[in-house]
Amino acid sequence: MALRLGDIAPNFKAQTSMGEIDFYDYLGSSWGVLFSHPADYTPVCTTELGKTAHLKEEFDRRNVKALAVSVDNLDRHEGWIKDINETQNTTVNFPIIADSNREVATLYDMIHPNASATTTVRSLFIIGPDKAVKLMITYPASTGRNFVEVLRVIDSLQLTAQHSVATPADWKQGEDVIVVPAVSTEDAIKKFPKGVRVVKPYLRYTPQP
Ligand code: BEZ
Numbered sequence: 001m002a003l004r005l006g007d008i009a010p011n012f013k014a015q016t017s018m019g020e021i022d023f024y025d026y027l028g029s030s031w032g033v034l035f036s037h038p039a040d041y042t043p044v045c046t047t048e049l050g051k052t053a054h055l056k057e058e059f060d061r062r063n064v065k066a067l068a069v070s071v072d073n074l075d076r077h078e079g080w081i082k083d084i085n086e087t088q089n090t091t092v093n094f095p096i097i098a099d100s101n102r103e104v105a106t107l108y109d110m111i112h113p114n115a116s117a118t119t120t121v122r123s124l125f126i127i128g129p130d131k132a133v134k135l136m137i138t139y140p141a142s143t144g145r146n147f148v149e150v151l152r153v154i155d156s157l158q159l160t161a162q163h164s165v166a167t168p169a170d171w172k173q174g175e176d177v178i179v180v181p182a183v184s185t186e187d188a189i190k191k192f193p194k195g196v197r198v199v200k201p202y203l204r205y206t207p208q209p
Pocket of ligand 1: 038041042043044045046141142
């Protein structure tokens with residue numbers, strides 16, 4: 001059955017461009033981003049992996065480890081990584097799984113047969129330190145993902161894991177956040193000393209804790 005939010009992300013062992021890994025050991029106590037691509041030597045994927053490599057410092061600052069999945073073998077990965085480094089002006093600095101037998105793709109339901117019978121779609125999972133799935137997105141082969149948006153979501157997930165807040169549409173680090181409905185306005189005033197702005201009884205903002 002397909003994974004859902006809150007499910008425990010299944011563990012696996014896999015060959016990668018950086019050696020064999022056990023997924024849980026690789027993650028340790030970090031957050032994880034596990035993301036698939038249709039295939040090696042494809043243009044959109046080349047830009048996506050390049051972008052992820054460029055954002056390594058941002059992922060590190062948030063204690064997040066990236067791990068890519070592609071249903072090609074290690075030899076092809078090695079050649080493709082050279083191309084990514086050259087064309088995207090970067091150094092791929094995270095492992096790419098060689099998922100030729102589609103074990104990981106199947107485990108994470110990354111093949112959507114009505115889109116393509118053989119290649120993976122652009123699935124992306126954010127996994128918390130508790131190994132629970134916190135976010136899933138699925139894009140078609142034709143549309144590259146926005147990895148700055150992935151960082152923004154991670155900021156929201158990490159903030160809302162610690163405080164009784166939610167983040168509004170288009171929220172970015174430093175902007176006001178929403179007090180969750182489960183907290184009464186009376187309790188919110190005690191909980192959030194920076195202040196609570198009540199727009200409607202159900203819509204209350206507070207500065208980012
Ligand atoms: C790509 O990754 O560039 C791609 C793959 C399949 C179809 C279209 C684009």
